[in-house]
Amino acid sequence: MNPEMLDARIVDIAEGGIDAAAALDFVSDPRFGGLACFVGKVRAQNLGRVVTGISYQVHAALACNLFRGFAERAVQAVDCELKLSIVHATGRLAVGDVAVVVAAGTPHRDEAFRACRMVIEAVKHEAPIWKREHYEDGDSAWSEGCSLCETSREHDAGHARGQHHGHGHG
Amino acid sequence: MNPEMLDARIVDIAEGGIDAAAALDFVSDPRFGGLACFVGKVRAQNLGRVVTGISYQVHAALACNLFRGFAERAVQAVDCELKLSIVHATGRLAVGDVAVVVAAGTPHRDEAFRACRMVIEAVKHEAPIWKREHYEDGDSAWSEGCSLCETSREHDAGHARGQHHGHGHG
Amino acid sequence: MIVTLTLYGALGDAAADGRVTLTLDHGARVADARQALTEHARAHWSDPRESLLARSAFASDSAVLREHDAVPDNGQLSVLPPVSGG
Amino acid sequence: MIVTLTLYGALGDAAADGRVTLTLDHGARVADARQALTEHARAHWSDPRESLLARSAFASDSAVLREHDAVPDNGQLSVLPPVSGG
Numbered sequence: 001m002n003p004e005m006l007d008a009r010i011v012d013i014a015e016g017g018i019d020a021a022a023a024l025d026f027v028s029d030p031r032f033g034g035l036a037c038f039v040g041k042v043r044a045q046n047l048g049r050v051v052t053g054i055s056y057q058v059h060a061a062l063a064c065n066l067f068r069g070f071a072e073r074a075v076q077a078v079d080c081e082l083k084l085s086i087v088h089a090t091g092r093l094a095v096g097d098v099a100v101v102v103a104a105g106t107p108h109r110d111e112a113f114r115a116c117r118m119v120i121e122a123v124k125h126e127a128p129i130w131k132r133e134h135y136e137d138g139d140s141a142w143s144e145g146c147s148l149c150e151t152s153r154e155h156d157a158g159h160a161r162g163q164h165h166g167h168g169h170g
Numbered sequence: 171m172n173p174e175m176l177d178a179r180i181v182d183i184a185e186g187g188i189d190a191a192a193a194l195d196f197v198s199d200p201r202f203g204g205l206a207c208f209v210g211k212v213r214a215q216n217l218g219r220v221v222t223g224i225s226y227q228v229h230a231a232l233a234c235n236l237f238r239g240f241a242e243r244a245v246q247a248v249d250c251e252l253k254l255s256i257v258h259a260t261g262r263l264a265v266g267d268v269a270v271v272v273a274a275g276t277p278h279r280d281e282a283f284r285a286c287r288m289v290i291e292a293v294k295h296e297a298p299i300w301k302r303e304h305y306e307d308g309d310s311a312w313s314e315g316c317s318l319c320e321t322s323r324e325h326d327a328g329h330a331r332g333q334h335h336g337h338g339h340g
Numbered sequence: 341m342i343v344t345l346t347l348y349g350a351l352g353d354a355a356a357d358g359r360v361t362l363t364l365d366h367g368a369r370v371a372d373a374r375q376a377l378t379e380h381a382r383a384h385w386s387d388p389r390e391s392l393l394a395r396s397a398f399a400s401d402s403a404v405l406r407e408h409d410a411v412p413d414n415g416q417l418s419v420l421p422p423v424s425g426g
Numbered sequence: 427m428i429v430t431l432t433l434y435g436a437l438g439d440a441a442a443d444g445r446v447t448l449t450l451d452h453g454a455r456v457a458d459a460r461q462a463l464t465e466h467a468r469a470h471w472s473d474p475r476e477s478l479l480a481r482s483a484f485a486s487d488s489a490v491l492r493e494h495d496a497v498p499d500n501g502q503l504s505v506l507p508p509v510s511g512g
Contacts, residue, residue: 020207021191030214030265036286037190037207038279040512044200056511059434059504061487063511088511095200100512109208113287116206120279120512128485128504129511130435142436145508148483148490210426226425229348229418231401233425258425270426290426298399298418299425300349312350315422318397318404 001071005083008067010060013091018098023085027105031081034109036116040100042093050136051095058090059128070122074104077118078111086119088129171241175253178237180230183261188268193255197275201251204279206286210270212263220306221265228260229298240292244274247288248281256289258299341366342415345377349421350392354385364411370398371407373417396421427452428501431463435507436478440471450497456484457493459503482507 007026011018020039027035042054067086075082085103093099100123104115123129124146131143177196181188190209197205212224237256245252255273263269270293274285293299294316301313345360352358362376374393381388398405399418411417431446438444448462460479467474484491485504497503 020194024190024207024209028211028266033211033213035209035211037194037209038283039194039205039207040279041198041203041205043203043277057435057438058511059485059506062485062489062504065488066490096198107213109210109290113208113283117283124512125509127509127511128434128490128506129509130507131510142507143510145435145510147481147508148485148506149481150492227349227352228425229399229420232399232403232418235402236404294426295423297423297425298348298404298420299423300421301424312421313424315349315424317395317422318399318420319395320406 001068001075001082001084006068006071007085007087008064008071009087010058010063010090011087013089013093013097018087018089018101020098020101020103023087023101023103026085027083027103029081029083029105032083032105032107032112034107034112035103035105036109036112037101037103038116038120039098040120042095042097042099044095046133049133051133052136053092053094053134054099055092055132055134055140056088056090056099057130057132058088060090062128063088066127067123070119070126073122074115074118078106078115080106080108080111082106082111082115084115084119086123088123088127090129092134171238171245171252171254176238176241177255177257178234178241179257180228180233180260181257183259183263183267188257188259188271190268190271190273193257193271193273196255197253197273199251199253199275202253202275202277202282204277204282205273205275206279206282207271207273208286208290209268210290212265212267212269214265216303219303221303222306223262223264223304224269225262225302225304225310226258226260226269227300227302228258230260232298233258236297237293240289240296243292244285244288248276248285250276250278250281252276252281252285254285254289256293258293258297260299262304341368341411343368343373343411343417344415345373345398345417345419347419349423351389351396351419351421354381354387354389368411369407370405370409370411370417373398373411374407377419392421393419427454427497429454429459429497429503430501431459431484431503431505433505435509437475437482437505437507440467440473440475454497455493456491456495456497456503459484459497460493463505478507479505 083105102120106112253275276282400412483506
């Protein structure tokens with residue numbers, strides 16, 4: 001994918017939040033009529049517990065490399081002109097803070113929706129990012145997550161079909 | 171649908187553009203981890219002709235009434251807490267201007283994507299809005315569009331399956 | 341009853357100020373309004389656009405109406421050619 | 427060869443500064459690194475987290491590796507427990 005068509009970044013929350021409007025601007029183009037965007041925010045509750053914040057740890061170099069791979073897959077899938085923005089936060093986020101933004105711009109809307117959805121699924125299931133939830137009682141816990149091992153992934157996939165993932169806050 | 175959960179509006183471009191970030195803010199909620207947004211922009215080309223702008227005419231009272239109906243259908247479909255913003259422009263737009271924004275906020279992402287997609291499809295196919303494209307040679311033409319007559323709609327649906335709609339710029 | 345039809349989209353320039361006023365029988369239905377507008381167009385419009393009228397819907401300010409629905413008591417109808425929002 | 431493994435997520439607090447250094451045979455593969463780390467954990471960690479290690483992937487800075495892939499020449503491996511981004 002042409003680097004001008006992809007903005008793939010990890011943003012340290014300490015240096016400012018993620019701006020969804022900037023992501024939409026990035027994927028805009030006079031040729032594009034459809035922009036789709038997903039914004040993942042920290043929510044106040046997960047699996048019945050009151051959440052006060054989330055700490056994200058990110059393997060930034062590997063994550064950005066993999067984001068480029070996700071973008072390539074999206075280009076292959078939609079087979080049209082495509083701009084993508086994939087930005088994930090790292091650090092300690094409060095409830096309501098933006099954890100991730102994926103934006104896709106294409107000539108027509110169906111491709112934008114499809115690319116956006118494909119990429120956020122990849123970010124959630126395949127990117128080297130770990131989430132630790134903080135609870136109102138001061139406790140905290142790493143989320144369960146998706147294994148990146150080939151053998152474990154097959155097991156996880158079967159598991160995921162049967163019930164909600166424990167780590168999906170969005 | 172509770173009125174606090176829905177922002178349904180027609181915005182005159184002469185009084186300022188549509189702000190996607192404001193729509194995302196509107197559908198945000200501490201309970202919601204997933205926000206999905208669609209932004210439709212005027213693109214520089216349609217069906218092989220160079221487009222310099224689009225004039226939208228909107229039956230605003232009926233449109234806002236129908237937007238509320240689209241929102242009700244989305245609530246029924248996703249069966250979870252949902253906030254929606256549905257904002258369409260009226261007046262003369264230039265290339266790159268925002269014609270429509272649909273944003274949906276829900277606890278989890280799948281419902282946000284589904285609600286957003288359902289509503290933008292309804293806005294495109296069922297809302298009393300008409301588009302006249304302006305071309306670089308000074309010519310202009312009303313887009314073909316989707317009939318709201320029951321009998322004609324059946325005909326249109328068969329037609330749409332066979333080829334691209336002539337009026338979909340996003 | 342006197343009914344004012346407001347014409348939208350590609351129909352808007354068919355009549356001065358985009359409106360047509362017709363007299364319909366008391367208890368008229370949408371199908372009657374459609375018939376009367378089509379006859380009015382044949383008689384008064386340089387291009388009667390019958391095919392476009394056939395694909396147009398009729399609406400009150402709150403809902404799109406069906407052919408057997410009564411014309412609203414307030415005598416206001418909107419004529420909606422095929423739509424192209426978004 | 428001397429290999430430095432950087433531990434992420436729930437593995438990060440298993441070792442001081444989140445790193446483990448192991449000596450592997452020249453030409454070692456990811457499967458060998460996994461085996462050596464699991465043995466190291468049994469010997470040195472109060473909670474060896476064997477189930478978590480079994481579900482963890484190994485990666486270079488540019489890609490997630492497979493079991494039969496060679497350990498990178500620069501001796502740097504990342505150990506990735508199940509991920510939970512987004």
